[in-house]
Amino acid sequence: GAVVSQHPSWVICKSGTSVKIECRSLDFQATTMFWYRQFPKQSLMLMATSNEGSKATYEQGVEKDKFLINHASLTLSTLTVTSAHPEDSSFYICSAGQGRSYEQYFGPGTRLTVT
Amino acid sequence: GNSVTQMEGPVTLSEEAFLTINCTYTATGYPSLFWYVQYPGEGLQLLLKATKADDKGSNKGFEATYRKETTSFHLEKGSVQVSDSAVYFCALTRGAAGNKLTFGGGTRVLVKP
Numbered sequence: 001g002a003v004v005s006q007h008p009s010w011v012i013c014k015s016g017t018s019v020k021i022e023c024r025s026l027d028f029q030a031t032t033m034f035w036y037r038q039f040p041k042q043s044l045m046l047m048a049t050s051n052e053g054s055k056a057t058y059e060q061g062v063e064k065d066k067f068l069i070n071h072a073s074l075t076l077s078t079l080t081v082t083s084a085h086p087e088d089s090s091f092y093i094c095s096a097g098q099g100r101s102y103e104q105y106f107g108p109g110t111r112l113t114v115t
Numbered sequence: 116g117n118s119v120t121q122m123e124g125p126v127t128l129s130e131e132a133f134l135t136i137n138c139t140y141t142a143t144g145y146p147s148l149f150w151y152v153q154y155p156g157e158g159l160q161l162l163l164k165a166t167k168a169d170d171k172g173s174n175k176g177f178e179a180t181y182r183k184e185t186t187s188f189h190l191e192k193g194s195v196q197v198s199d200s201a202v203y204f205c206a207l208t209r210g211a212a213g214n215k216l217t218f219g220g221g222t223r224v225l226v227k228p
Contacts, residue, residue, distance in 0.1 A: 006158075034215070043204065043220045044159075093158055095216075104208075104216055106151075108158035 003027055004096050006107035013084055013114055021079045021110045023094035029074035030096035034104060035067075038091040050077055084114040117142040121205045121219035129227055130197055136190040136222045138179075138205035146207040148172075148181055148188040149216070153202045162190075162203070195226045 003026040013019050023033060032051050036044040048064075050056040050071035058064045066088075068080040077096075081088055091111050095104040121138040128134060140146065150162040150172070163172030165181035165188065172179050179190045188205060205219040 041221075041223070043218045046215055049215060095159075103161070103164070105161075106159040 002098070002103075002105040004030075004094065004105045004107040006092075006094055006110050008110060009108060010111040011113070013112070015085055015114055016083055018080055018082045019084055019112060021081075021092055021094075021112070023077045023079070023096070023107050025075045025096045025098075025105070028096075028098050028105075030077070030098060031074065032097040033071055033077040034095045034097070035069060035077075035079050036093040036095070038093060038109070040091075044093060047079075081112065084112070086114045088112065089114045117146065117207060117209065117217040119205050119207055119217055119219035121203075121222055123220065124202075124223035125225055126222060127225045127227065128195060131194045132226075134190075134192045134195045134199070134224065136203055136205075136224070138188045138190065138219060140186050140188065140205075140207050142186075142207055142209060142217075144209060145183075146209045148179070149206045149208070150177070150179055150188070150190050151204040151206060151218075153204065153221075155201070159204065195224075197226045197228050200224060200226045 005024045007022045035047045038044050047062045048056040048058045056069035071077040093109040095106045118141045147166045149164045151159040152162045163174040165172040168183035170181045177192045202221045202223045204221045206216045208216050
């Protein structure tokens with residue numbers, strides 16, 4: 001149980017275009033979803049926290065207009081990187097929390113390359 | 116605020132060697148502590164956890180004990196295998212649902228045959 005999927009697993013896009021990444025909890029209802037960014041050989045940086053039906057809470061320094069997060073249902077959250085640039089190339093990882101549990105279940109990640 | 120410090124890698128060792136990865140934390144109150152593992156090309160997987168002082172988490176031969184007096188949660192394995200080569204992250208969270216995980220910087224472990 002507690003499986004989280006991400007789609008796509010990797011994507012290449014041209015500079016200036018937008019990319020949407022989906023995060024789904026497959027067998028449980030995720031009241032909270034988190035989006036992280038991971039640079040090569042570095043730790044995870046939390047970008048934002050989203051609760052179903054509410055606006056996402058962004059961490060300091062993360063541009064909310066560039067990284068649009070939607071958590072429209074208890075099983076789906078999306079991250080849209082708008083007007084992507086090469087510096088947005090990274091590994092994006094989502095995780096999901098269930099109910100009152102402190103545990104987070106991680107998706108496999110999406111590698112974004114902007115050319 | 117909360118923080119997690121873990122030893123820098125890479126850690127290179129031979130198969131069947133003993134592995135220790137140090138992790139210390141700073142947090143108010145009583146955090147829950149976690150070790151996550153990231154295998155090459157994959158996402159993070161929860162390896163083990165401990166939710167209160169003196170708890171020992173264990174999984175796949177790995178162990179870590181929640182030491183409140185030293186604010187530590189060191190990861191150990193008595194005999195590593197090549198398949199244990201991965202990046203290991205120590206993390207903590209506090210409170211109820213929705214609390215953020217605070218990660219350490221990660222330690223890359225390479226096990227050679």
